[in-house]
Amino acid sequence: xxxSMKDSERGTSGARRARELARLGFCAGLLFVLKAALxxxxxxxxxxxxxxxxxxxFGRGALLILCIFVTLEGTVYGFHLWWIAxxxxxxxxxxxxxxxxxxxxxPFFWAALGGIFxxxxxxxxxxxxxxxxxxxxxxxxxxxxxxxxxIHGFANFALILVLFSPLDSLxxxxxxxxxx
Amino acid sequence: xxxxxxxxxxxxxxxxxxxAALMLAVRGCAFPAAPAGEKQITIxxxxxxxxxxxxxxxxxxDCLKEAAEAVxxxxxxxxxxxxxxxxxxxxxxxxxxxxxxxxxxxxxGYAQSSADRLPVLDGGTYAFIYERL
Numbered sequence: 001x002x003x004s005m006k007d008s009e010r011g012t013s014g015a016r017r018a019r020e021l022a023r024l025g026f027c028a029g030l031l032f033v034l035k036a037a038l039x040x041x042x043x044x045x046x047x048x049x050x051x052x053x054x055x056x057x058f059g060r061g062a063l064l065i066l067c068i069f070v071t072l073e074g075t076v077y078g079f080h081l082w083w084i085a086x087x088x089x090x091x092x093x094x095x096x097x098x099x100x101x102x103x104x105x106x107p108f109f110w111a112a113l114g115g116i117f118x119x120x121x122x123x124x125x126x127x128x129x130x131x132x133x134x135x136x137x138x139x140x141x142x143x144x145x146x147x148x149x150x151i152h153g154f155a156n157f158a159l160i161l162v163l164f165s166p167l168d169s170l171x172x173x174x175x176x177x178x179x180x
Numbered sequence: 181x182x183x184x185x186x187x188x189x190x191x192x193x194x195x196x197x198x199x200a201a202l203m204l205a206v207r208g209c210a211f212p213a214a215p216a217g218e219k220q221i222t223i224x225x226x227x228x229x230x231x232x233x234x235x236x237x238x239x240x241x242d243c244l245k246e247a248a249e250a251v252x253x254x255x256x257x258x259x260x261x262x263x264x265x266x267x268x269x270x271x272x273x274x275x276x277x278x279x280x281x282x283x284x285x286x287x288x289g290y291a292q293s294s295a296d297r298l299p300v301l302d303g304g305t306y307a308f309i310y311e312r313l
Contacts, residue, residue, distance in 0.1 A: 109192050140210075140293070143292065144297060
């Protein structure tokens with residue numbers, strides 16, 4: 001094979017990889033900005049919706065998005081106890097979505113899953129408090145935050161139910177037009 | 181080819197509702213609502229130098245913050261964890277500055293929630309204690 005062809009193939013592959021990285025970086029930035037924009041509304045966030053979509057669209061690439069997102073969060077808001085929970089809680093969602101996404105699921109399913117995740121968020125984030133103060137601190141912290149978890153769960157359900165289909169359709173349309 | 185899994189959405193939704201109901205029940209058990217009517221409680225403040233103040237009050241308040249504000253000046257802000265206290269009667273213990281904080285005790289034990297979420301029970305003893313980090 002002539003070396004020039006190899007070079008052009010390498011160039012195309014390199015450009016594609018760079019484009020992909022840029023796209024993942026953009027998605028991470030969007031995640032961060034949307035979270036900040038909705039911060040005044042307690043426990044109402046679009047992160048769960050986007051993590052579900054990113055996982056379905058990018059698979060393992062979504063893990064890179066999560067790495068960037070969690071690093072940004074820690075850099076801006078400080079590396080406190082909550083940040084330790086952030087290291088694993090979104091990966092748990094990624095894992096669940098990856099397993100559930102092996103079959104075609106309805107938007108209603110994803111809304112319910114996002115709702116369950118929202119309800120479980122406080123419990124999942126309480127484990128660093130187990131290390132910090134023992135089981136009573138962990139359970140007390142979790143129980144005190146249950147009203148916020150309830151808001152989180154129902155808000156996730158509603159947001160995903162409304163926005164999952166339009167965003168997923170947009171993505172599929174954008175990708176199908178690229179391949180034409 | 182993926183095939184649409186019917187019924188999984190309904191199962192997930194059912195699980196969501198059951199989990200929400202369970203969490204409401206846990207919350208109700210962990211933090212019973214404050215009883216209505218007049219309650220006799222004791223509120224103590226222990227400052228950085230060890231000085232203490234004790235107040236025996238009669239209150240209809242539902243939460244400690246509301247009851248305490250009858251005899252104390254509480255300064256702080258609303259956070260995701262409830263009302264976080266930075267000063268009691270002007271004595272500052274702001275954990276954001278990394279030195280000390282105002283710990284809340286209820287009936288001798290470390291309170292598991294903020295002052296605005298802690299129900300006031302008849303005969304209860306509550307304390308705001310300056311503690312170093």
